[in-house]
Amino acid sequence: MxxxxxxxxxxxxxxxxxxxxxxxCAGADELYRDVFHRLAGARAPASHVVLLTVDDATLAQYPDTPLAFFSPLFARAAQTAIDAGAKVIALDFMLGISAEQWLAEHESPKAGDFDQPIRALIGQESLLLPALKQADRLQLPATAYTIAVPDFDLAHHLGRVDLPADGDGIVRRIPLVWHDEAEGSPVLSMPLLLALRYSNQQAKAKNWHLGGQVIDRSSSPQRIAWLGPPGTVPQIAMHRLLAKQALQDPQVLALKGKALVLGGAYTGMQDWHLTPYGMGMGHALMSGPEILAQSAEMLLSGRRLMTSSxxxxxxxxxxxxxxxxxxxxxxxxxxxxxxxxxxxxxxxxxxxxxxxxxxxxxxxxxxxxxxxxxxxxxxxxxxxxxxxxxxxTELFGRFVSPAIVKQMAESDTMPVMGGERVVATVLFCDIRSFTSLSELLKPEDVVELLNAWFERACAIAWQYGGTVDKLIGDAMMVEFGTPLRHLDHAHRAVAAGLALEAAAHEMSAWVDQRFPAHSFSDFAIGVGLHTGPLVIGNIGSSLKTDYTAIGDTVNVAARLEGLGKTLGCVVVASHETVQAVAGIVTGDATTLLVKGRAEPVVVYAVHGLGMASNKEQEHEMDSR
Missing domain, CATH: 1.20.59 (Chorismate Mutase Domain, subunit A)
Structure with a gap:
């Protein structure tokens, strides 16, 4: 493809x-945002809303009064707050039964107008009542309280205090308007109703302007722009407003111009919820009244969590x-x-x-x-x-070892296949007296001998990173330093030549064992090495190409391998190769005139590599 x-x-x-x-997977982002909330901590101050709490201290001051009989206390505290300048108060206690009616049914002399103070506040629109849907039924305050609602307009004087949680049980959004209730039922959320009453806007309007934002009745649930973790909204205990000198209390006087949420904050209360600031048992939960207060503050301040389209x-x-x-x-x-x-x-x-x-x-x-x-x-x-x-592998698999192919594959560059000029070392090796040897053996035995030798010779060439260019009769041509670049290509070539010399001695024993009927002289080879520039690449015609090397360096190396007889050695190397190898051990030298070449070639007999060179070779082989 x-x-x-x-x-x-x-x-x-x-x-x-x-x-x-x-x-x-967008919902998974809620987990990140919950963490963001906890990292950010308190985000903004509550400048409009204050919590008026029934805490443990308040309950302790009225140990003999059940919460169901707290309506006169709620009225007193609310009236004190209004006298101090508070604008409106939202009650987050569900007055499901009337204490006044209960007392009357039990013929208590205290029945009288027990609930009259709180009814007066409701009638003055200073106190908003809660509504809550439970078990598919909308729960409203007792009739003794709802009859005090002006014009009995429950839809615009009762605020919904429902706090629906997401699927993971965490409260992140609050509906501003419920759309599934019958006409005349409370459908506005308590935060919205509180914000409207605070800003003197009519709850019956089609849309409202709060904090620079437009809200209409078709609004979807609003993501809460939290002010901060539990305790961020300022709180004042209800017993402070019930004190005799409450209007001289600086905290009470600070309620001027505020909207209040009157709710519980005592031990054992059930109205606690998971928010982004709490992750289960042992973590901070937020009270329902504070969630309502933070939501109302969000509406009044105009602060929103924005989402891109x-x-x-x-x-x-x-x-x-x-x-x-x-x-x-x-x-x-x-x-x-x-x-x-x-x-x-x-x-x-x-x-x-x-x-x-x-x-x-x-x-x-x-x-x-x-x-x-x-x-x-x-x-x-x-x-x-x-x-x-x-x-x-297809191109070089028959020339170089699999390890070299792997290194080439891992390289960031591909070899240039159209013909590339490089400096490398060329090794030529052939079998001495091969013509005489082949005359003594059958053709199939000659093939067997060549295969046995080339199996050893090619393995040695690959071991030292050489490229087996071609096998011509009994001769082998190998390049070192291409296609994979090795800076020590001359050293590798010399080491390979000496290894071929050792392999030839082992091959001699194999020949004697394999062909005992014939009396051969020792199996011998000649190796010639020369270092210089050459051109390597795919060379040929449109019908037949071969990856090979050409140039003067190849010609000189081919001529050198025959000089071993003259110098009395197996491996001979040119002056260029000898100078490129540290620690090389050389013997006799001679000068060779190569046909077509103006300058003579100085040639040395090579007998080995010094100790330092051997260590370098081992290190190089290990690194490969």
Missing amino acids: HKSIRIVLASCAVIGASCLGLHF IYWQYLSLLLIALSLLYGFILLNHKWLLPTGILILLLPIAVAYLAFLQDLLWPVFPVQIAIASAMLAAILLKLNRAARKQRYL
Whole structure:
């Protein structure tokens, strides 16, 4: 498959995964945002709303009074707050039974007008009553209280205190208007009703202006812009407003111009909820009254958690996914995984910084886009590496060892196949007196002998990183330093030549054992080495090409291997090769005139490599 087609398919896969992540996994971002809330702590002050709490200290001052009989105390505290300048009070206690009626039924002399003070506040629209849906039934205060509502308009004087949680049990949103109730039933949330009454707006209007924002009756549940963890909203205990000199209390006087939520905060109360600031047992829960207070403050201050449009999110994901895919493709495979992991953390930091500015930015879908791009890039690179491995194996598998092919495949560059000029060392090796030897053996025995020798010789050439260019009759041509570049190519060639000399001695014993009926002289070879520039590449015609080397260096090396008889050695090397190898042990030298070459070639007999050179060779072989 063409490379561009593979990239297009990978791009489509990454885009598809990113869009699916945005569509199906956006809810997972709530987990990140919960953590952001806890990291950020308190976000904004409550400048409009105060909590008026029935706490343990308040209950302790009235130990013999059940909460069901607290309506006169609620009325006194609320009246004190109004006298101090509070604008409106929302009651978050469900007065399901009338203490006055209960006393009358029991013929108590205290019945009288027991609930009259609280009814007066309700009639003055200073006290908002709660409504709550439980078990599919809308629960309202007792009739003794609702009859005090002006014009009996429950829909606009009772606020819903329902706090529906998300699927994981955490309260993150609050409905402002309920749409599933019968006409005339309370449908406005208590925070909205409290904010409207505070800002002197009619609850019957079609839409409202609060904190610079427009809210209409069709509004969907509002994500709560939390002020901070539990305890962020200022609180004042109800017993302070019940004190004799309450209007001289600075905290009471500070209620001027405020909206109050009167609710519980005592031990054993059931109205506690999980919010982004609490994650279960042992963590801070938030009281229902404070959730209502924080929601009302959000409406009055105009602070909102903003979300970018879904189209902008899709476009951003598209750009992010494609940019990362092409970036990962260009990145070196060694850095792909660690870079991808670091980039996976980046959306969290970006989203947190955006969160501090009240902007909600998706994290998990972006991470899916990053992971998809990384996976696609890895698969493309693996596919490309596999194709490169096959290509190089097909091209060089018969020239070099599998280890060299692997190194070439792992290299960032491909060999130039049209003909490349390099400096390398060429080794020529042939079998001495091979013509006489072949005359004594049958043709099939000659083939067996050549195969046995070349099996050993090629293995040695590969061991030292050589490229077996060709086998011509009994001769072998090997290049060192190409196609895989080795700076020590001359050293490798000399070491390989000496190893071939040792292998020839072992081969001599094999020949004597294999062909005992014939009396041969020792199996002997000649090796010639020369270092210099040459051209390497695919050379031939449109019908037949071969990967080979040509040039003066090849010609000289071919001539040198026959000089071993003259110098009384097996391995001979040119002056250029000898100078490139540290620690080489040489013997006699001679000068050779090569046909077509103006300058003579100085040639040395090679007898070995020094100790330092051997250590370098071992180190080099280990590193390979």
